[in-house]
Structures are given as C-alpha cells and as structure tokens.
Amino acid sequence: MYLETSNVVKQYANHLALDKVSIQVPRATVFGLLGPNGAGKTTLIRIITRITAPDSGEVMIDGRPSKAEDVYKIGYLPEERGLYKKMKVGEQAMYLAQLRGLSKKDAHRELMIWFKRFDIMDWYNRKVEELSKGMQQKVQFISTVIHNPDLLIFDEPFSGFDPVNADIVKREMLRLKDEGKTIILSTHNMESVEELCDNIALIHKSQVVLQGKVFDIRKEHRPNIFRFRLMGNEFDLVHPSFTLLSKEPYHEFIDLRIQKEGDISSNELVKLILDRYEVVSYDEELPTMNDVFIRTVTK
Template identity: 50%
Template structure:
C-alpha cells in the first residue's frame, strides 16, 4: 500500500522546466530514496509535497486523499538549508516547534526531553542555540522534524555536518522510525547511505523520472554479467563466451581479474571454463552499486562504470 502517490506532476519557473510529468508511489512504512544530480528537480518535488509551492499540473494523494492543508501536521520535513532561532534556548525552541505541529506545551516538552536524552544532548536543554556546535544544532532540527510522530518524514541530506559517530546514531534512529511505522522520503547524494537505508529508489534527472523501483529490483535490472575471480597459479585465456576486463595483483601471490560474461549465462559454465586454467580462491558476481547506477544514468552511459 502506498502512503503517497505523485501523479503526472509538472512544474516550471519562467522558461525552466523543473518537473515534467513525474509519477511515483511511495510505499507505506518504507525508506524511499529520492535521488538525482543538483538541479534535477528533487527539491521542487519536496516543496510541492510540503505545500510550500503548487504544481502547475498533476495531483498528489496522501493516504488516498488529495493532499491538503490538514496533512501538514502529518508530515515532518528536515530541509537541506538548516534554520533555527539562534537566540532561543534549545528547550524553548523544541516546545515552540512542537506546538506548531499540534502538540500541547506539556507534550512538546515531554517528547523534546525524551529525544534529547536519546541523542545525548539533554544537558543543552537550557542553553541557547547559538552556543551549539553544528552537529548539535543538526540533532535539534532532526528532533523538531520527528517529535510530533508524523506519518511521512522527509529528510533532505540529513547527515550533512555530522561526524561518523553521530551520522551512525541518526541512521539508527531513521531505521527505528521506519520500524515504528513511519514512511520516510530520503533525499541525498551519499550513495553509501542509499545502500544502507533505502528500500525503494526513484531518480529524477533533467526534470524527468528516469528510474523507479525497489532497490533489489533495480540492482537486478542493472546486472551486467561481470564476475570477480581471485586465483593463484595459471593465466586466464579469453574464450567460451567470456573476456578478461582487467587483472591486478592483490598480495599473497594472488591475482584478481574482472571477467565479462553474460547476465543471463550460467555461472557454473564460466567456473568450469576457469577451473581448467587457474587455481580459484574466490568467485563472486559484481553486483552494481547504487553509485555505479547513479553515475551511469546521469552520464547517459549504457555501460556501468566500475566504482
């Protein structure tokens, strides 16, 4: 079941086409990666979903109902451009933002403190935002985004400015929010985060959707029949439907070759051909990463590049 449906949405600014007939569905209780290069149209779509701007044409359904102002309190949005009231204290800020999202003052304080405790910044509750480090301020904005327990959470580059320890902390919280029933739209240029977090992925390039599906389905779609073989003794001779793309020394007397075979071919047949030539220590298919796929599609190159 889909929480959000985007149907034939288009948007232009003067002579610039930001979105062109974009259609996609965001499955309920999943992490949905919204990808694309700078200027592709991702931010425009996010702003339309948040009702900051209106689409020129098309429709968006939220839980089966046309998107309307009543849905604002069911959405949490962490924009890439951060912004907090620097002169306010952390606690005052969270209580104020919680009230804007429909919580009472008491409930805002309770939830805000619980989240600060969870993210190890409760000691800063009574201090001004301007005294926070960038990473701490990021945590406050994350809390403000999720503390009202929205059905839909939109995160635009949520790990920007975090050190690895805190990035991992926020990653775990995002996964926990999904497990508790939230649907998350995750917009980022960090493909390693997409690999770790996303269940489904859509990519927009030059205002048009060019990719959409589950991460597993997309990787299967881009399998290209290449295999890594680590071996000792002997040399690999091209033939039997395969070709050695490159070979490198990897230590301990071992070599590693990248072999082009067929995506539809039986790997057992490739193994049989190789066993007669070399002493095999490892044989594994190279599954394209999301980074490979992203670069290939944005460049318009039908051949995946090696990461």
C-alpha cells in the same frame, strides 16, 4: 502512509521544474529521492508538503487526493535550515513542537525522551548560538520527528554531521521505519542510499529517469564482471565467452576479474572455470548506487 504522485507538472516562468513526475513511495519504507542539483527534487518535496501547488497532476496519500490537514502528518527537514540563535535550545524545541500541534505538556515529555536519546540534555538551557552545526542539526532532527508524523521527509540530513553522529541519525531513521513510518530521503550521499533505502527514484532534468528497488536497480545495471580466487598462480584459459580484465597473485592464490561476453549464462561461465581450476571463492560485482547515478545522469 502510502504516498504517490501522478504526472505532476510545475513551471516557473520559462523553467519547467517538473515534467509529468510520477513516483510511488511504499508504506513503512525509506525512499531515496535522488538527482543532480536543479533536477526538481526540492520542488517535488514542496508540492508533497503543500508549500506550493502543482500546475497539473496529483499527490495521493493512502489512495486519496492529498488535503490540507495532511500536513500535520508530515515532518519535513529542509536542506536550508536555521534556528533562532538567541533562543535557548529547550525553548526553541518547545516552540517548534507546539507549532506542530503538541500541547506544552506533551511537547516537554517527548523532548525529554529525544534529548536523552541524542545525549544533549546538558544543552537544554544553552543558547542555540553556542551549539556546533552538528548539535544544531540534532535539535532540528528532533523538531522534525517530535509530533510523531506518519511521513518524514529529510533533505540532506547528514550534511554537517561527523561519522559518529551521522550513524546515530541513520539508526534512528531505521528505527522509525521499523515503527511503521514512511521516509523520503533526498541526498547526494550514495553510500547512505545503499545503507538505508528500500526504493529510489532518480530525477534528472525534471523527469523521473529511474525508479525501483535499490537491489533490483543495481542488478539491472550490472557490468557482468566476476571475481574469482583460484588456488595456485596459473591461469592461461582463453575463451570467447569472457574477457580477462586483471590477474593478480595473492600469496598462494591468484585473483581474477573476468567480464562475461556473449550469450553465455553466469552459471555456465562459473562452471567453465570450476571445471578447470580449484576455485577458492567467486562473486559477481554489482555497481554501487554512485556508479548507477553517474552512468544514468551522464548517459
């Protein structure tokens, strides 16, 4: 599923939640929907899922306006989650699967597959209240994907998970993407963004302030800092094309951090060092998505 929003506006009383928000979510990718609290991410998700309607603008699915029946092609895991505590886990999962349009037979078959995959078969006949928060979130993740939707929306899906279970969910998300599912991931976990996302949109104060491929965005925000490891322990070169940020001995080597200055190209800078010293390795520092997020929001 290819999703696009065009100039979406949503106003609540005197609060402008979304101000002409346009995003493009390519088919069969993981799309990071990022932004600080209150930026408008959840409002946009609720419009995409038709929980609420925009004041103006449009949501397009596969090149046509979104319509009511599209909700059956969407799986949504909201940040505010909850299960019926007194129900048995299997009964709860069956109920949610049938709400999403599966027959009782199909729901049971799919649940058996997913419960085995997540290694929670032993909990099928236990009450929900007996489960840990992480175990409950596994059940809710399964309930989100059980009807095989084309578009999956996960809002902070890793909160409450330990690293092992978070990794399991990440692998499942990548597997679903490989199967052709389109995934929107709303999260504050920038490490997960770098691991999972192909593209992102950063919403700040109700507007999209950054959008594109993750690697391209990191390149665009690079600080022009290079790391070199040289043989020996001498480095005394001074040149207007760079600033030496640090120089640290490391066994028989010396490690440098150098910031490129002026109009010199990266290749010219590297050649400048290579011509004078025995270079063991070098690379360019790219900012993390966390760096980009903070720099963009605080700018």
